Amino acid sequence: MKLSEELYKEIIIEYSQNPRHYGELEEANIHEEGVNRGCGDEIQLHLHLEDQEIKGIRFTGQGCSICVASTEMMTCYVEKRSLATVKELIHLFKTMLTSRQDIQMPKDYEELEALKGVKKFPIRVKCATLSWNILEQAIQKYEAIQK
Amino acid sequence: MLNYKEIKKDFPILQTNMNGKPLVYLDSAASSQKPQRVIDAFSDFYRCRNANIHRGAYRLSYEATDLFELTREKVKEFLNAKEPEEIIFTRNTTESINLVAYSYAMKFLKEGDEILVSEMEHHSNLVPWMMVAEKKGAKLKHIPLTDDYQLDYERIPEVLSERTKIISIAHMSNALGTIHDLKKISDYAKQVNAVFVVDGAQGASHLPVDVQEIGCDFYALSAHKMLGPTGVGVLYGRRELLEKMDPFLGGGSMIFSVWKDGFKPGPLPNKFEAGTPDVAGVVAFAVALEYLKQIGLENIHNHEVALLEYAIPKLKEIPGIKLYGTNDLSKRGGIISFLLEGVHPHDIGTILDEEGIAIRAGHHCCEPLMRKLQIPGTARASLYLYNGFEDIDALVEGIQKAVKIFKVEEKIRKAS
Numbered sequence: 001m002k003l004s005e006e007l008y009k010e011i012i013i014e015y016s017q018n019p020r021h022y023g024e025l026e027e028a029n030i031h032e033e034g035v036n037r038g039c040g041d042e043i044q045l046h047l048h049l050e051d052q053e054i055k056g057i058r059f060t061g062q063g064c065s066i067c068v069a070s071t072e073m074m075t076c077y078v079e080k081r082s083l084a085t086v087k088e089l090i091h092l093f094k095t096m097l098t099s100r101q102d103i104q105m106p107k108d109y110e111e112l113e114a115l116k117g118v119k120k121f122p123i124r125v126k127c128a129t130l131s132w133n134i135l136e137q138a139i140q141k142y143e144a145i146q147k
Numbered sequence: 148m149l150n151y152k153e154i155k156k157d158f159p160i161l162q163t164n165m166n167g168k169p170l171v172y173l174d175s176a177a178s179s180q181k182p183q184r185v186i187d188a189f190s191d192f193y194r195c196r197n198a199n200i201h202r203g204a205y206r207l208s209y210e211a212t213d214l215f216e217l218t219r220e221k222v223k224e225f226l227n228a229k230e231p232e233e234i235i236f237t238r239n240t241t242e243s244i245n246l247v248a249y250s251y252a253m254k255f256l257k258e259g260d261e262i263l264v265s266e267m268e269h270h271s272n273l274v275p276w277m278m279v280a281e282k283k284g285a286k287l288k289h290i291p292l293t294d295d296y297q298l299d300y301e302r303i304p305e306v307l308s309e310r311t312k313i314i315s316i317a318h319m320s321n322a323l324g325t326i327h328d329l330k331k332i333s334d335y336a337k338q339v340n341a342v343f344v345v346d347g348a349q350g351a352s353h354l355p356v357d358v359q360e361i362g363c364d365f366y367a368l369s370a371h372k373m374l375g376p377t378g379v380g381v382l383y384g385r386r387e388l389l390e391k392m393d394p395f396l397g398g399g400s401m402i403f404s405v406w407k408d409g410f411k412p413g414p415l416p417n418k419f420e421a422g423t424p425d426v427a428g429v430v431a432f433a434v435a436l437e438y439l440k441q442i443g444l445e446n447i448h449n450h451e452v453a454l455l456e457y458a459i460p461k462l463k464e465i466p467g468i469k470l471y472g473t474n475d476l477s478k479r480g481g482i483i484s485f486l487l488e489g490v491h492p493h494d495i496g497t498i499l500d501e502e503g504i505a506i507r508a509g510h511h512c513c514e515p516l517m518r519k520l521q522i523p524g525t526a527r528a529s530l531y532l533y534n535g536f537e538d539i540d541a542l543v544e545g546i547q548k549a550v551k552i553f554k555v556e557e558k559i560r561k562a563s
Contacts, residue, residue, distance in 0.1 A: 004501045008494070008552050017489065017558070039493050039509055040523040062523055064491035065553070121497060 006117035007124070008065065016065035021075035025058040032138035033061070036126050041067040043131045049142045052083045064127050070115055071131035077109055083139055090132050097125050149442065149450040151535045157182040157438075158533050168503030171541045176321050176349060176482060176529030177507050178371050182438055185374055189431040200426055201400060201417075215426055218433040219416070225436050226366060226383050227357040232415040233389065235382040236424050240348040241271040243367030243382035244315070246419060247344055248275035250392040251365075252313060258284035261310040263341070265290040265298055265327075266519055267320045270512040272346040276315060290316070292519065296323045296473045303335050311341045318350020318366075322511040322527065323472045324482025326354065333362035342388065348372060352531075353451060353480045355444040358383050375435035376428040382419070389415050396421040447532045451481030454530050458483060458539040465546055467555040471525055481530030484511075487546065490553045492526040498552060499526075499545040506542075 028046035035042045041063030048056035057075045062068075074093075078086045093112060096103040097119055105112050118128045155161050158180045163170050172180055192214070198207040200215045219231045228234060237243045252262070262276045266289045273287075280287050288306045293299045298316075307314075314336045319326045329345060336343035344365040350356060351368040358366050365388075370379035384392075394401050394412045401421040403411040412418045439447070455476055462468055467488030473479050487495060496508035509524040510517045517524055528542055550556065 002501065004498050004548075004552065007497065013553060017554075040517075042523075062491075064493040066494075067491075124493075124497065127493070 007121060009114050009117065011111065011114045012065060012069040015069035015072045019059075019068055019072040021058050021072055021079075022060065023058050024060065025056050027056055028058070030138050030142050032134050032141060034130055034134040034137070036063070036067070036130055039064065039127065041127055041130050043067065043071055043134055045131065045134050045138055047135075047138050047142075049083070049139075054078050054081055054083070054086060059131065063130070064124075066115070066118060066124050066127040067130055070128040073112055073115070074131050074135065077112070078135065083142075086135070087139065090136050093132055094129055097128055148453075149446045149532060151450060151533060154442070155533045155535070157184070159183055159186070161533055165503040165505070166501050171502075171504040171538045173528035173530065173534065173538060173542060174505045174507050175352075175372070175531035175534075176511075176527065178377065179352060179374050179531055180533065181374055181376070181435070184438065185376070185431050185435045188434040189376055189427050192427040192430045196430070197427070199423055211426055211430075214430045214433070215424070218429045218436075221433045221436045222381055222383075225356070225440070226351075226381075227359050228383050229359070230386065233383055233386050235384060235389075235416050235419040236429055237367075237380040237382055237419075238378055238425070239371070239380035240346060240367045240369040241275075241380075243365075243380050244271055244344065244346060245275045246382055246395045247315075247365050247367075247384070248279045250395045250419070251342065251388065252276070252279040252285075253282065254393055255391075256283040256285050256312055259310060260285040260312040261288050261308060262286070263288050263290065263306060263311050263314045265316055266292050267296075267298075267323060267325065267513060267516045268315075268317055269321055269346060269348065270514070271348070272315055272317060272344075273515065276313070285312075286310075295475065296320075296471060297325055297475070297478060298327055298332075300328065300331055303332075307335055307339060309339055311336075311339050313344060314341050315344035315346065317346040317348070318356070319353060319480045319482075320513075320516075321349045321482070321529075322513040322516055322525065323484055324480045324529075325473050326350075326478050326480055328478075329361045329363065337362065349480065349482075352439075353444070354448050364388055370428065370432040370435065373432075373435055374438055375432035376425070378425045379428040379432050386415065389419070392419075394418050394421070398422050442532060448480065450532060451530045451534075452476050452479075454481060454534060454536065454539060455479065455483070457536055458542070461539065461543045462546070465543065466550055467559055468546070471520065471522075481534075483528040483530070483542075484525040485527075485546075486522060486525055487549060487553070488555055489558050490549055490555065492524050494553070495526040495546065495549050498549045499542070502541065502545040502548065504541055504545050 025046040027048040030047040033044040043061040046058045198211040200212040223231045343363045345363045347368040352373040366383040371377040398421040403413045471484040492508035
């Protein structure tokens with residue numbers, strides 16, 4: 001398989017071109033944003049966090065196909081999940097992209113493995129992890145408020 | 148007609164492969180490749196001539212000093228400056244512009260004064276002026292763009308005033324390739340007695356430069372965009388102004404005399420050359436200048452325009468492409484900035500990379516320009532003397548691959 005085919009799999013193109021979670025969220029109580037200065041990816045997350053759960057999540061901003069696909073996939077997998085589960089998923093996803101080892105995603109999150117090809121393009125890892133880092137910051141922000 | 152096929156042979160890196168394909172280097176606006184003779188001059192210096200300059204009481208140091216000063220003489224000729232003392236070696240264009248900002252503007256600008264730039268400047272010709280403006284209470288004003296990506300010269304009187312003390316404009320835009328009419332801007336500068344600074348990072352490598360004919364007070368350039376090594380820059384400054392300015396950096400070499408409680412700066416150009424410079428880099432730069440002179444800057448520019456004339460109609464046939472740059476090729480250098488409908492420039496860059504094609508993707512250090520154009524950035528192919536028509540064909544083919552992968556045609560069909 002050609003490298004670009006490995007990176008730009010059908011599923012990535014589909015997620016990046018038809019993001020269903022794009023837009024603002026009326027009930028959002030946490031807003032967090034992040035930027036990849038070098039490439040211009042800019043993502044804002046709008047979250048409704050309550051009872052230690054992500055009740056709703058939307059995103060705005062713009063970025064490359066990897067960044068948008070990764071963000072859209074993330075929103076699909078974290079909505080209606082507990083913060084404990086989400087934190088675990090964030091850790092797992094980031095490890096999958098940054099570890100030298102071949103990390104497999106659990107069955108429920110198998111689709112995220114489509115982004116594994118990014119590992120072969122080190123410069124693009126930051127595109128795939130941007131929104132996950134923002135989500136991590138958003139959760140920390142929420143937890144600080146709760147204390 | 149420039150024999151680019153022969154020229155290509157002089158550049159060892161252009162004989163190499165990238166991702167299993169012959170390297171097609173289309174990022175010379177970021178940094179040019181180096182011919183073998185420049186690489187040789189660099190390593191020969193370290194093998195046979197290495198010594199510090201202006202210090203040693205021995206033959207090797209004299210020889211190194213001679214070679215270093217010979218480059219100054221060559222730069223003087225290249226820019227048609229009046230005297231070698233008007234040539235200051237720096238690290239790059241950015242440092243050269245900062246030198247003017249700190250040593251001239253910080254000293255002479257007053258509250259309420261104005262600095263005039265354009266809407267398509269590189270950050271290096273913006274941020275130093277922003278820093279000065281903030282410190283001195285001065286104001287930054289911008290010459291607007293026309294719809295054809297040129298400076299709107301007719302609107303200069305709207306932003307020019309008796310308060311304009313500095314006008315700083317690029318010779319050629321690194322993001323769009325627009326070549327500015329420096330003579331016209333110089334005339335405006337003279338009308339209000341403003342100091343005229345030219346950011347020549349892109350200009351000096353692609354166009355003949357005559358600082359006296361332009362009538363500029365400062366001209367900044369980088370050797371690494373002109374076939375020379377990285378870490379070497381030049382600031383041309385008119386003697387009268389350089390004499391009035393304070394030193395930029397203090398330390399060795401820039402002094403005439405030092406006492407316990409003070410110092411007297413040295414004469415030009417030493418006053419602005421503190422510390423040991425990149426001697427090997429400067430010496431190798433002389434060889435790059437010789438190479439450029441031998442080919443001829445006029446010929447290089449004409450070759451790039453011929454490549455543009457070949458490329459533009461081919462690129463326009465690609466579905467979903469949008470080109471950014473003036474249609475008037477007499478006012479444009481070898482820069483092709485473009486976007487593909489619904490495809491981020493970084494994705495284009497990655498797909499081309501796999502084909503061995505090196506382009507740049509992003510805002511090209513011109514964020515205000517990108518905001519003005521309401522785009523996140525562009526994909527940019529930049530041409531130079533070693534590029535040929537086959538490189539354009541490879542580029543077009545590579546973009547077609549991106550069109551296919553991102554189903555651009557399907558998207559356009561759906562949208563219409």
